[in-house]
Amino acid sequence: MRNLHARTCVLIACCLWSLFAIAGAEAAAADARVHSNAESQLLAVLNLAQQGEYDTAINDLSDLIEARPNFRLAQLVYGELMVARSGRSIEPAISDQMRDQREALLDEAKTRWAHRVSAATDGKVPAAILQMAPEYEHAIVVDLANNRLYLFANEQGVPRLVSDFYTTIGRGGAGKQVEGDMRTPIGIYHITRYINDNGLPELYGVGALPVNYPNALDRARGRTGYGIWLHGVPRTTYSRTPRASEGCVVIANDDFESIRDHVNVGTTPVLLTTGIDWVPAADVEKRRTEVLSAVESWRHSWQAIDTKSYLTYYSPDFVSDDGRDKPAFAAYKKQVNASKTDISVDLNNISIFRYPGEDRMVKVTFNQNYTSNNYQAEDRKTQYWQQSEDGDWQIVLETERD
Template sequence: MTPAAPRLIALALGLLGGTLGAPSATADSEPPATSRPPLHSEAETRLMTVIELARRGDYNRAIDDLSDLIDERPNFRLAQLVYGELMVARAGRSIDPLIGEDVAKRRDALLAEAESRWNHRSNAATDGRVPNAIVQLAPEHEHAIVADLEHNRVYLFANVDGVPRLVSDFYATIGSGGAGKEAEGDMRTPVGVYHVTRYLNDHQLPKLYGIGALPVNYPNALDRARGRTGHGIWLHGVPRTTYARSPQASEGCVVIANDDFERLRERVDVGSTPVIMTQGVDWVSPAEADTTRTEVRAAIEDWRHSWQAIDTSAYLAYYDADFVSDEGRDKAAFAAYKKKVNARKENISVDIDQLSIFRYPGEKEMVKVTFDQAYRSNNYSSEDRKTQYWQRSDDGRWRIVLENEAD
């Protein structure tokens, strides 16, 4: 008898275009090997392999392998659901008439988690491409994190000579209201470029947050300029009674399994590691990324040279008509201030170090740049950490729309 197709396996079949009962290989053959980063979640890899075995018709082996996984991680509810559906399917029955409405809702949430994990497995190859959100990483950033809110995925990248290299990725939960936070209490996860501000261990946290949390600096300067409110956006773990949560179940935080969180935390530098939260990752070739990097760096260098040359007119041309400074000055007030200051300058030297460039998600042709700035003149000197938001204008030029010394 051909086993009935449980909803979970039917879902996998639909994504792959297969047919249950007509496996693509013999039951004794191995599932196709997949290339995974070395830090990828072992539990997820094993679960996806089980679903692949079931798709190929090898129910007995799938159930045996899944039983081992459940013994090791009894709180992995999705694995338990798959196990139950496989047992019922092997018996040639359907589980649907056996469950009530409340159980069906919990099951649907787990199926949504399964779909997210399976979709990623089917479309995970990057073929050497890089996320266009990371244009350049300064040497101080050993790693960077990209949270793909649309596809419930957190990516960890290593910094290789300023270029991101994929190290690992993990399934994630986002806010129950979806992505794009605007206001306090909207249960949405923000879209933007942030950094980790501190680490909280499990002794400092309620059980909801699992083994730890990494708060980020939402709202940043751009969020505040856009009128966005709210606080307490963290990347954190899950209660020890569960392994993972459904795709949209947090109050706005990004949530991953505890073992994944621990792997991630080990590679985070508090106060430094960038966290980009975006609705979908646009994977581009290194050549495409280099084009943006070259354009933005050229604009920044011209801005710096104009400042050093005390060419105030050329310097101010790099500030957009809608520019706002961190002191709240608009373009006119900022221009008046700079003209007054520069009138007293005989020489200016501006050095830039630790330059990072991030394409800002959710904004049209905008990048966020951060760098250490050393300023020297005949009557003043300073060393500051600077953040600027550059946007490409309709005339094709990059201009600064927001600037501050702490973000």
């Protein structure tokens, strides 16, 4: 049984990208994180096949298929192993359509195998999450380049990885620009509502979590489109191939249900990015402190009614959510501050995220309590800060809660 046709090795070792270091990684990954059980079973089967335990692999895969008859990738691997064990060619005479479907499923297998766990288990954190306010109990980060969704818990402002799952993205890839381009957006969003399967076509599976694309930055950049959701799959399939949606983020129904209870409508941030930079916590702390210092200096200038200094924190390219550019905004602020004799500005519940797809930009959100001699207001504010080449941080966009 160990003398399988040589092409089997191509399927298992090359087509599946020779990623069988999973055996060693499984021990490192045996922590509190939650993975898709079906995916874990499939990867274990492939690991057995790589070790030459073909009979055990086929038997275990048979059990998986019995439990998950709609898991098409598992069925493909089962069929290929059975053909290879018989000594026949791994490339049967099939139609072009079936060959395309097979290649798409093999891409799914490669993607699942390529998922690395070491960076997430050695004390590193995602560089994109600099600080999470207490209201954000969890955060979702989707690595569009590697088809992986990560769920993080908020532990005193620091993200802790809870679970990760294979995901499908848009047929056009990442970086949505216009309606109909079939791309998944890159950016930071939040869940706007939960739709259960009673109100959905079967395409969306057990439920959907729409996000607020396009956000204020998207609109400022001229991006169009709508209807970007995180949702499940039809019950006739366990998962979809890596690029198969119209721009949504799609995960298995089991995986959707496992994260649904961790989502708070209106607050849970969803970061859609291409690649995750796992860094030591000290690196995040350094950047967090740097950004907080800029925000505090901005607040202090405003509170001191130092309008000239205050306006230096706004980029020449600044635009407000009501359409004011920098000159119009400056004129407005000078007029408002002319009547002020006393200003107090308190900020709390500050969250800071690096903005994916933008050069040296962070998204800062906070609750703002403003009191002056003739006005008082409590607001939720979002600011997009960008670092210039000389290291200064300036606000490029400011809006009410986005």
